[in-house]
Amino acid sequence: MPNGILLVDKPKGITSHDVVNEVRKKLCVRKVGHAGTLDPFATGLLIIGVGNGTRVLEYLMNHEKVYRVKMRLGIITETFDITGEIVEKRPVNVTESQIIEVLKSFTGTYKQVPPAYSARKYKGEKLYELARKGKIIRLPPREVTVYEIKDISVEGCDISFTAKVSPGTYIRSLCMDVGYALNCGAVAVELRRLSTGSFSVDEAIDVFKIDELEILKHLRKLSSILDFPKVILKREALGKAFNGAKIKVSDIEKFEEFEKNSLVQVIFNNELICIARTERKSSFIRTLMKKEADENLLKPLKVFRGNLT
Numbered sequence: 249m250p251n252g253i254l255l256v257d258k259p260k261g262i263t264s265h266d267v268v269n270e271v272r273k274k275l276c277v278r279k280v281g282h283a284g285t286l287d288p289f290a291t292g293l294l295i296i297g298v299g300n301g302t303r304v305l306e307y308l309m310n311h312e313k314v315y316r317v318k319m320r321l322g323i324i325t326e327t328f329d330i331t332g333e334i335v336e337k338r339p340v341n342v343t344e345s346q347i348i349e350v351l352k353s354f355t356g357t358y359k360q361v362p363p364a365y366s367a368r369k370y371k372g373e374k375l376y377e378l379a380r381k382g383k384i385i386r387l388p389p390r391e392v393t394v395y396e397i398k399d400i401s402v403e404g405c406d407i408s409f410t411a412k413v414s415p416g417t418y419i420r421s422l423c424m425d426v427g428y429a430l431n432c433g434a435v436a437v438e439l440r441r442l443s444t445g446s447f448s449v450d451e452a453i454d455v456f457k458i459d460e461l462e463i464l465k466h467l468r469k470l471s472s473i474l475d476f477p478k479v480i481l482k483r484e485a486l487g488k489a490f491n492g493a494k495i496k497v498s499d500i501e502k503f504e505e506f507e508k509n510s511l512v513q514v515i516f517n518n519e520l521i522c523i524a525r526t527e528r529k530s531s532f533i534r535t536l537m538k539k540e541a542d543e544n545l546l547k548p549l550k551v552f553r554g555n556l557t
Contacts, residue, residue: 250275251299251552252467253308257452258286258294267294267455274460283308284444287420289331292316292441293449298467300552304523307474307511310415311445312395317436319423321347321405324433328363328420338432344402350429351409355397359389360421392417406437446475470520470552474513477504479524479546481516489514489521490553495546497536506530514546522548 258267264285272280275298283295283305292315297305322340325332342350393414401408411419420436427434442449453466471478481489485499495514506512508529514521524546528536536543 249277249279249299250464250467251301252297252469253301253304253473254296254298254455254463254467255447255449255452256294256296257449257454258291259454259456260291261288263288264294267296270455271296271298271463274455274463276460281305284313284415286441287329287439289329289436290439290441292439293444293447293452294441295444295447296455300520301470301473303550303552304470304474307476307523308444308447311447312412312414313417313444314410314412314442315419316408316410316438316440316442317419317423318406318408318438319426319434320437321407321427321430321432321434323435324424324427325435328418328424329436329439332435336433340405340430340432342430342432347402347407347430348400351400351407351426352397353429354394354422354426357391357393358425360392360418360425361389362418363420363424390416394422407434408438410442469518471513471515471518474520474523476511476513476523477506477530479503479506479512479514481514481521483516486516486521489516489548490551492522492548492551494527494544495524495548496542497533497545498542500533500545503530503533511549512546514548520552522551524548 254271256267258264264282268280268282272278277298279299279302281297281302286292286294295308320330322338323334324336325334394411396412397409399410419439423434423436455463479500480502482499482501485495488499489495506526508526510526512524512526514524526546527544
């Protein structure tokens, strides 16, 4: 079974789950998932896990994200984007300089209300599923950070900009908040995710336009995905790692620097064997080696048995 990570450029008008289903169908693999939903009206980078790749998705969700956004002033919808039912229209009486000033004022940390139509869950159900049933849930605001807003372009009531934000930030909510600050309302009209952490949409593929073999060519090995420090395992310690037993100092071939009680990726033959939690700081390993003290070093948390060829 194929294992790895795909960077997908999601087209407009389909759900993130549609992308998952397309990969399942073309690769004949049931175990497929994604790291962070993109709305149907949005396009851009969607990180897809295949096989064992689904087990590392949780480590790829909490990265900063960059979006290219177009919002329209003077409109308020129930979904905070142009696809929703229009609740109100307001006159737009603001200058370009006022728009830019207010938009840039959102740089920093603030408390944001998640849209009622979103994939966040309330008592086990997604908010948009509840909203479609007529149950509008207003969750309390939560702290998000807008690191940067740049490349602002104003064309009448349409404002385009690039935003770098913390994980969990809703761009639709940001547009709504900017609209309220300008006293005219606003909705997201176009949204494109340009990057997540170090992953860029420039490296992504459209899985709807290529076949199975081409998709497999773009499947990235798990050992090249995570940014945890790497620990290279000796061959004779493979069985121990696969069985989830603690890894000792003598089991290690090489290592990158790491702190105590942090996560590392354990590698053999350029394949991810497990993700482990450290019980010592890397700088202490040399001391243990000098003393010939073969102490426990790593505790495996997730073992990837199917990765080694």
